[in-house]
């Protein structure tokens with residue numbers, strides 16, 4: 014099984030590392046446009062094999078797509094990250110051209126691949142990939158909700174002073190500072206509503222911290238985060254390769270689900286060997302529905318800036 018990761022920068026290398034550590038692919042191809050960069054990252058990662066006990070071969074490629082041929086999954090992380098003070102949406106001018114070209118090159122060599130889009134602004138880049146590839150909608154998955162939900166669970170666990178693995182929580186909507194929707198009403202601490210333990214004000218605080226999770230890290234790091242984004246990308250890849258049918262919030266092309274058409278936005282989906290298989294209806298209440306609609310309107314505005 015071959016997995017390609019386009020963009021060997023912070024997020025791409027992190028996805029490659031976590032995929033290798035899971036030992037779910039024989040080969041991971043890391044491709045970057047920067048001369049020798051992907052080869053260097055691949056060599057460094059290969060030298061972890063005996064230390065971390067994996068048997069995945071990592072191959073570096075400077076823009077040679079023939080090396081990516083026959084990939085089952087392709088993760089797209091190429092593009093610029095934001096700097097402190099910027100929004101993800103400001104990246105569209107540079108990243109749209111990159112994501113479009115990369116998508117076209119990838120499907121020339123791997124026409125049956127499932128694409129996992131990570132580059133920002135992620136929902137719009139996923140929509141662009143869907144439109145420019147012409148691939149069946151189930152084979153295009155935007156990764157954002159997996160990360161945002163992990164951050165939400167971390168923040169909830171911090172507030173509850175508990176083990177994050179005992180907390181369930183999902184973020185839907187756009188992957189933007191103001192468009193994501195942490196579903197606090199549905200969050201649980203080992204099956205009991207978190208509202209049993211946390212006040213409305215505390216839950217509001219948790220939701221706000223979740224929404225600006227990426228911006229907070231960008232402020233601290235000077236560039237955007239990569240460990241949790243890499244782990245979230247690898248979790249989506251694993252669910253595809255192992256056909257795990259995990260229920261993960263991902264940005265997918267909607268045709269009526271959640272009342273939306275012709276948009277890629279975060280909703281809970283089942284992820285398996287054929288890509289995303291089904292959207293699960295969380296039965297939003299009126300307030301959540303209104304937030305989701307506003308989120309979709311903002312994503313749609315971004316999509317309108319694309320030259321398709």
Ligand SMILES: NC(=O)C1=CN([C@@H]2O[C@H](COP(=O)(O)OP(=O)(O)OC[C@H]3O[C@@H](n4cnc5c(N)ncnc54)[C@H](O)[C@@H]3O)[C@@H](O)[C@H]2O)C=CC1
Pocket residue numbers: 019020021022023024025044045046047050090091092093094095101104108111114115130131132133134135156157160188236237238239242
């Ligand atoms: N969806 C999500 O949850 C997340 C998205 N991101 C996004 O992921 C993207 C990558 O972030 P980082 O890895 O931190 O950036 P980075 O700058 O470390 O790496 C990006 C890499 O893409 C490469 N690249 C640029 N144009 C290319 C092309 N045409 N073909 C192949 N490679 C190309 C660059 O040479 C660079 O090595 C950014 O757009 C960032 O905003 C980051 C974290 C989470």
Ligand SMILES: O=C([O-])CC(=O)C(=O)O
Pocket residue numbers: 094095101133160226227228230231237238242
């Ligand atoms: O914040 C950013 O720009 C990168 C990203 O999407 C995240 O870490 O959630």
